[in-house]
Amino acid sequence: MTAPDHLRISGPEDILGFIPHSLGYWPENSLVAMTMEGKRLGATLRVDLPALGGGAVGGRSGGGGGNTAAPGRGGAGSRRHSGSGRSDALAGFARNVVSYLQADDAADGSLLAFFTDTDTNSDDGRPGLAVLLKELELALEAAGMPVRDAWVIGAEFWRNAYCSDPDCCVPPGRPIEQITNSKLNAEMVFRGSSVGEAPGAQDTRPAPRPVDPAVRTAEFGWAAQFSSRRRDRAQFAQVLDVWTMVMQAAAQSPDLTPELTGYLRASLCIPSWRDAVLVMAAAGRPAAECGAEDFGMFDPEAGSAFRPGTNSSPGPGPGPGPTPSPIPGPTPSDGQPACGADAGPVPGADTLPGYGEVLLGLAPSVPDWALMVGLERVLQLLGSLGGGESTAAAVTARGWIEWCRGRGSYADALYRQALQDYPGYRLAELLAELGRRGTLCGWAARREAAWQKFAPDAA
Template sequence: MTAPDHLKITGPEDILGFIPHSLGYWPANSLVAMTMQGKRLGATLRVDLPDASRCRGPGLAAFALTVRDYLEADDAADGTLLAFFTGRSVEAVAEDAAEDAAGDATDSAEGELGADSAVDSALDPAVLARLLRELERTLGRAGLPVRDAWLVGERYWRNAFCLDPSCCAPPGRPIEEIRNSRLNAELVFRGSSVGAAPGRSTPAALQEQGEPAVLEAEEGWARDFSGRWRDRAQFGAVLDVWERVFDAGGHRSARATKASQAGEAALPAGLAGYLRASLRVAAWRDAVLVMAAAGRDAAEAGAEEFGMFDGGPGNPAALPELDALPAAESAGAPGEAGPAGATAAETPGYGDVLLGLAPPAPDWGRLAELDRVLRQLGNCGGGEARAAALTARGWIEWCRGRGSFADALFTAAGAEQPGYRLAELLAELGRRGTLCGWARRREAAWQKFDPDAA
């Protein structure tokens, strides 16, 4: 995610206060690196702090190079800000710092940082100093010099470079300065919130016992879909229904969506069952993702390219009750083919869309609506439909550049349906450090904060 241009930053408290809103949670035991484009904030990267055993020699160099490789995806970046979010008690680290200052005479810079930091840290202060110096060297050589860096603990924070006790005296400045910063207050006013770290609690979807009426409808639709998985008319009907759902969400303003999300009325049981049953067909699931991001033409052309259709009965199953939803502006009759002449050569392929390589920018509004609907569908019950919903939500988070949330959702999908293939493939992308193509470019990257929000 990139920072919006309209947010005004007046000091380090604002920068550090922006980070939890950007990530969606308050990080712990993490390095957060933010690129700079002149005086403007660029992309945000969070990685786990390395173990102390990796903070010497080749391990330390490899960690710094990995951070560099990620940050170089921001082609317009000309500098970097670093924040070390740590996780030990202030008292324990203050004692360690004093011991390091007295006992480590091999590196004066490490000793100075260790003696003065007194910030709660899972890493030894001298180790943090080595890590900072290696990042400075590596990023400086790459044309991304570190402009500033901070240590953020559980109760205190401080500048990592300031050694003057008159302005940076141990144990540091109260963490409340970050939580109560002007920018943090503005973001809360705009509707942003900071939740639990991904994976720290059982996802709500996994806590639900299911809704019997929805699950009964789902099984009924699954029986109706049997034998129609490769039927062009049925494929078109499924996309029609999903488009109606997307369009219904598009009629709500962003502010109304934020205000009503917690208490939003559930989808009708028959419709929810239909959508869940459609997600159990892998080709339809993928088409829904592609349609949300790149439009219906891409979904239909890609299906043709893959040779998905083999004729079939030619008559789609009956539709769920849709009277409560506004009519879709672009949808034809149920099962009707897409625009004439649409070919795979004229529209992005499934692979390009799923990797964020095309179109130039996705329809973030529709992806947000898809995420909202998938959350509801996952909460209705378990099984393959829930695994599909969790995986699709993970893909959306990956597209947004929020790898930690994506990985937590892929893990939850695997727990719900062991061996769920799409979740495994997408999780592997994350483990390899692959970034979504849209997240690499500022003009295409997801913006969490609505520029028109008051």
């Protein structure tokens, strides 16, 4: 969602009311850290709170609402050594938080919000909360992002983490309704934003849509045809033609004919085609084509790569309608430079990113977020039709898009959904491992490239 003008923040209730809209859900047992540039909010990072009462310190990140920062600016952090193992662990946790926020190199301050399920006027036997706040202060100060304010938000009350004056901070704190009924929260709702369930809090899978027998028949039919053509250049080009058409039309018409739906679902079961679709959505068709050539996805054949030919199967109908006409023979290059041994020098080919760079969000400098939204809408439809590998592919690809946005919690929930429905699905396993390691998408780590749920000047 974009906002044409600034959203005004008049108090801490507005800041805390903005967080659930930024993340998409009300966080629990979480630290939410936000960077600031002057008086403007920047990156938002959510991580699980560590075990403050002792034990191992961990945290799963899940950013949202802008560029979730990653390592990139000076090696800051607390260099003080504590005599206690718990304090050492909390200091390490604080350094990890800072490492995520450091890529927001315009930041000159930070805000902290501790979301707990306990009373706000006691740490529920966890005095480590004060220790954690101190470690975060030290680490953020050293990184050039000093803490400007901090709050503790419980199930029913919230309070300022620094206020100990009973005259202004009467225990157990202020009612949570001050946040949920804040002016900014009302403004966000008016603009169309909503706060949903936390990822993984319950079975968030959409109710499966009744599968049209025609869709199932088409999918099986296309899968049989594709099985002998997965290394065919002309077939690959046609698949990209069809996906391009569907993604571009998704904003106007998310409905697909049964034949086209079956075609798309079957194409996702070819890993090289699936990956090419993701790369094309983010980085453009030339990157998808040249990357496929670089990976040796095709059988050797004479002539220029991606030359129109007759090896591809007839295409599906182009869109909804009772009597769709077939797609003409593939015209894969569409004026773009071709790849291949005898294609000659390709202008700008040395700047085309590889598949690995795109899938990690390292290139291009800014992805095509609009086309990725179109892809997401198509994947939502395809992933709601029955089960099997094609559904796992659609759900996993949606998880990748969420990860590219910096929404790690949503991505993780989708990977787990895919693996629950189709155990052992390799792409879901690999991407889930990236999340477990705390790897952030390169685009989410840079302000100029990051997905914006709200306009850059929204707050």
